[in-house]
Amino acid sequence: MSATAKRCYYEVLGVARTASDEELKKAFRRLAMKCHPDRCPDDPAAQDRFKEAKEAYEVLSDARKRSLYDQHGHAAFEHGMGGGGGGFHGDVGDIFGDIFSDIFGMGGGGRGRVRRGSDLRYLLELDLEEAVFGVEKQIEVPTLVACGSCGGSGSADGKASTCGTCQGHGRVRMQNGIFSIQQTCPHCGGSGKVIANPCRECRGEGRVRDERLLSVKIPAGVDNGDRIRLTGQGEAGPAGTVPGDLYVEIRVREHPIFQRDGDDLHCEIPLRFGQAALGATLTVPTLDGEAEIRIPAETQSGKLFRLRGKGVKSVRSGRTGDLICTAVVETPVHLTAEQRDLLQQFEATFSGADAAAAHSPRNSSFLDGVKRFWDRVTS
Numbered sequence: 001m002s003a004t005a006k007r008c009y010y011e012v013l014g015v016a017r018t019a020s021d022e023e024l025k026k027a028f029r030r031l032a033m034k035c036h037p038d039r040c041p042d043d044p045a046a047q048d049r050f051k052e053a054k055e056a057y058e059v060l061s062d063a064r065k066r067s068l069y070d071q072h073g074h075a076a077f078e079h080g081m082g083g084g085g086g087g088f089h090g091d092v093g094d095i096f097g098d099i100f101s102d103i104f105g106m107g108g109g110g111r112g113r114v115r116r117g118s119d120l121r122y123l124l125e126l127d128l129e130e131a132v133f134g135v136e137k138q139i140e141v142p143t144l145v146a147c148g149s150c151g152g153s154g155s156a157d158g159k160a161s162t163c164g165t166c167q168g169h170g171r172v173r174m175q176n177g178i179f180s181i182q183q184t185c186p187h188c189g190g191s192g193k194v195i196a197n198p199c200r201e202c203r204g205e206g207r208v209r210d211e212r213l214l215s216v217k218i219p220a221g222v223d224n225g226d227r228i229r230l231t232g233q234g235e236a237g238p239a240g241t242v243p244g245d246l247y248v249e250i251r252v253r254e255h256p257i258f259q260r261d262g263d264d265l266h267c268e269i270p271l272r273f274g275q276a277a278l279g280a281t282l283t284v285p286t287l288d289g290e291a292e293i294r295i296p297a298e299t300q301s302g303k304l305f306r307l308r309g310k311g312v313k314s315v316r317s318g319r320t321g322d323l324i325c326t327a328v329v330e331t332p333v334h335l336t337a338e339q340r341d342l343l344q345q346f347e348a349t350f351s352g353a354d355a356a357a358a359h360s361p362r363n364s365s366f367l368d369g370v371k372r373f374w375d376r377v378t379s
Contacts, residue, residue, distance in 0.1 A: 031053040116237045125252075127253055140211050144208065154199055159195075160193040163194050164194075171184060262321065264312070266326065267284070272332065276295070
C-alpha cells in the first residue's frame with residue numbers, strides 16, 4: 001500500500017490528534033479485540049484492519065515517530081526517513097496480554113492477579129411452600145477442599161522456594177515474531193513458588209476431593225432460577241490461593257393445587273352445577289390457611305375470583321401477590337336413576353327457542369354464530 005493510499009493513522013484508530021498515550025492504547029486494544037487474526041481467522045478484511053491498526057499504533061505510540069508523522073505524514077517513513085522500522089513500542093506487550101486474557105482466558109496482567117478455585121453450581125429442589133416461606137437446608141457438595149495434612153500449602157514441610165522459570169512473577173513472556181504474549185508460568189502454575197517436598201496426600205496440589213456439608217438459608221419468596229451465592233464455598237484453589245464461590249440454583253417442584261406466576265398464585269375451584277347456578281359460599285385453601293369465596297348465582301366456567309394478599313411475598317420488592325381462583329363447573333357423573341329423572345324434568349323446561357335464549361346466552365350466541373357462518377359459506 002503506497003503512502004498516498006494509506007489512511008490517516010489517527011483515523012484508523014478513531015482518535016483525535018491530541019489523543020493521550022492512554023487513549024491510543026485503549027483505541028488499539030479495542031480494534032485488536034475485534035479484528036485480531038486469531039479471533040477472525042476466516043475474515044481477510046478484519047485481518048487487514050488489524051494490520052492497519054497495528055501499524056498506526058506502532059507509529060503513534062512512539063513519541064519520536066509520532067512527532068515525525070505529525071510533521072510529514074506517511075512520507076516521514078519513506079526512504080528511511082523515520083529511522084528504521086522496528087517493532088511495537090511502549091506497552092504493546094501488556095496490551096496483548098490483556099487482549100488474549102479477554103479472548104482466550106489467558107491472564108494478561110502481571111504479578112498480583114488473584115488466582116482462585118473454580119466456582120460451583122448446586123441445583124436445589126424445593127417444595128412451593130418452602131420457596132414461599134423460606135427454609136434452611138443441609139446440602140452435601142462434592143468438591144475439592146483444602147488438604148488437611150498440609151493445611152492447603154501443598155508442602156509436606158511447609159516450605160516453598162521461588163520459581164526459577166518466572167523468577168517468582170508467576171508469568172512468562174512468549175515471543176513470536178513481533179508478538180509478545182504473557183502467559184501463566186508452566187513450571188509453577190502461576191504461583192511463583194515451587195515445592196521441593198510435596199505433601200503425599202495431595203501430591204503438592206494443596207487440595208483433595210471430598211464432600212462438604214453446608215447449611216443454606218433460603219429466603220422467603222425465591223422462585224425458579226434464583227441463585228444464592230455462598231462466598232468461598234466453591235472449589236478450593238491450588239496451593240496458597242483462595243477458593244471459588246458456590247452458587248445454589250433454585251428449582252421449585254410442581255404443586256398439586258397451586259401454580260405460581262411471578263408473585264401471584266393460581267388455582268382452580270370445581271363447582272357443582274347447582275352451586276354455579278344458585279350461588280354458594282366455598283372454603284378454598286391458601287398457603288397460610290383457608291379463605292372463603294362467595295360464588296354469585298349464574299357463575300360460568302372460567303370466571304376469576306381474586307383473593308388479595310394471598311399470593312407470594314416478593315424476595316426483591318417485598319410486594320405480596322394475590323391468589324387467583326378460576327371457577328370450573330363440573331358435569332355430574334355416576335347419576336342415580338332419581339337424579340337422572342330430575343335432570344330430564346329440568347331440561348324439559350328449556351324447550352323452545354325463547355327459553356334457550358333466555359337461560360343459555362352463550363349457547364344462543366354460539367348457535368347464531370354458526371348460522372351466520374353457514375349462510376356466508378352457502379351464499
